Amino acid sequence: MIKEILNKNINTMIKYTIISASLLILLSCNVRNKKIVEKNVALTQQIIIKDPTTVQIIDSVYNFGKVAEGEIVTYNYRFKNTGSKPLIVTNVSASCGCTIPEKPEQPIKPGETGFIKVKFNSEHRVGNAHKTVTVSSNAEPAFPELLLTGEVTEKKEK
Numbered sequence: 001m002i003k004e005i006l007n008k009n010i011n012t013m014i015k016y017t018i019i020s021a022s023l024l025i026l027l028s029c030n031v032r033n034k035k036i037v038e039k040n041v042a043l044t045q046q047i048i049i050k051d052p053t054t055v056q057i058i059d060s061v062y063n064f065g066k067v068a069e070g071e072i073v074t075y076n077y078r079f080k081n082t083g084s085k086p087l088i089v090t091n092v093s094a095s096c097g098c099t100i101p102e103k104p105e106q107p108i109k110p111g112e113t114g115f116i117k118v119k120f121n122s123e124h125r126v127g128n129a130h131k132t133v134t135v136s137s138n139a140e141p142a143f144p145e146l147l148l149t150g151e152v153t154e155k156k157e158k
Helices: 002-026 029-046
Strands: 055-057 061-068 072-081 089-094 099-102 113-121 127-137 146-153
Touching: 061 072, 072 146, 089 099, 089 113, 099 127, 113 127, 113 146
Parallel strands: 061 146
Antiparallel strands: 055 072, 072 113, 089 127, 099 113, 127 146
16 A cells, blocks of 8 residues: 555656656746856856956947848957956856857956857747847956847748
8 A cells, every 4th residue: 555655656756857847948048048147147246356457348239130040140249458457257148048158268468359259049039139148257347238139030941
């Protein structure tokens, strides 16, 4: 009798686990990555960054116009270290898993220009695109959000 109850409970737990996992998979990339971005921003704010510097944002918005679904959009956001200390980009994160930002690996020396490369995969993203990239660094004031916008049109069948 106890074995029957245990087997029934285990089967119920397995069903709930499968349902929960399925629901998590179905969640939009925006919801998942928004939480990751918020967590990264909170962690970065807890870190006391020594030797702050200033930054001039050259490109903060990029409108790629119209692209066909499946195209990869690549853009380099430019910024200049206008301070007297090296500018260290500690983290970059995007609002969606379809957008992959890359931070500079080396500090940007005073007076030099740096880049944050962003790749947007438009596969399954038909419609207006509005993606943001959050940058954490030792800049004071902090980097503004970088914005990538445009329109993804349906693939034309051959």
